[in-house]
Amino acid sequence: MKFEKINIVLTLFVLINYSTSAQNKKINAREKMAFIKGGIYTPLYGSKEEGSGIKVAPFFIDKYPVTNAQFLKFVEENPKWQRSKAKKLFADKNYLSNWKSDLELGKNVLPNSPVTNVSWFAAKAYCEYYKKRLPSVDEWELVAKASTNQSDGSKDQNYIKQILEWYSRPATEKISPVGSRGKNYWGIYDMHGLVWEWTSDFFSALVTGESRGDSGLERNLFCGSGSVNASDFKNYPAFMRSAFRSSLKANYTTSNLGFRCAKDFK
């Protein structure tokens, strides 16, 4: 009888504890995301009429790129995404290759730096595990065009120049911690200057750099590509991002490609 009581009390205690920690987790997750009220974004390619843009619905997005420490927790809880266990179809041989082992970051990898060497599938699985998703190209670009004090910095040549300077610097071996590249108009950190980031529909970048035949704007190769025209010829960083995305495959991993998650606003 006594034991039962103790048991019930214990169970209650555990339950309460569990629910508060779950709630904390939720709140934490919310706090680490920022609300983007949406807006009009003009994609670099593919808009059919001049001046028309794509309406991006309101959404949440992570303030920071996902860190090594966060990703480590994810692979601890999802063993199939550990380095030695991930299938080749979903992550190439360089997946998490900068870590010391399956569950150790090692000396050269800062816990608070963005995780890199992750594939699209791995990034997608991470976001889904936390009931989130990857941002679309349109969402990512909408957030990325904001400078420090304007929601649209794409006409600000100084701002574009800053981004280009980052693109032209060689990648350093050690990636700085998240937050080190400052926040933009929306309160989002590190959209430029730290790592490249995966998007949910990276495969929608239709122009590839390959000479093999999937490139060019021939109607033969892309249905509908007759309408493909660049909308902003001065926005070199956008061209570079588009070219980079179109060179990616879903199991690719590179040492300067990470991600952050987004969430629908309901």
Next chain:
Amino acid sequence: MKKVLIISASLSVILLGIVIYLLMGVKNVESASIKEVKQTSSEKKSCCAEVKNENAGDNSIYQLESVWKTEAGNKITLNDLKGKRQIMAMVFANCTYACPLIVNDMKKIESAINRSDVNFLLVSIDPKRDTPETLTQYAKNNKLDLGRWRLLTGDENGISELAAVLGFKYKKEPDGSFSHSNIINVLDENGVVAYQHFGLNQDVQDVVEAINKNKEQ
């Protein structure tokens, strides 16, 4: 006792012989394969990519767990396609230019190979409009033999994952149509991409050869 000695001695001699033979064989094979690689790379057509076939299971696209509906309305996973080679393309029924040409190219392949152990698969990228009924109608309009053709419709997540593993690019346009790459894929019995043919209205002989080569192996 003597017998045992003799047997073991002769056995070890035979073993040694086998080892030497193997070592020489490997060397020959190596130099042969290097030659082959050199040849194929210089002969490689600009339009197509031969896909390397390492660890079959690990590269099978049938590892994708998405659920699809056939034109008959049956629920299947990609793994249910295991066992037969598939000639496969991603299309949408409302497509007016490229997709009819792709289907036409696939029908050319169908008549060129003239064999029953290869199936044909069309996967829709337009889940909103391409219901099983639409796909059945599409098959009728294009005179597809549903004994060997199958048409699938799924959800956006499944489609994006499949597109991602195939390197198939697509984008929904504001008018509801899609821009997309034109690829005919040859999948082996285990769902590993054995060959990809890019573009439209080209000679499909390369695909036919890829299928036959795949069969010989």
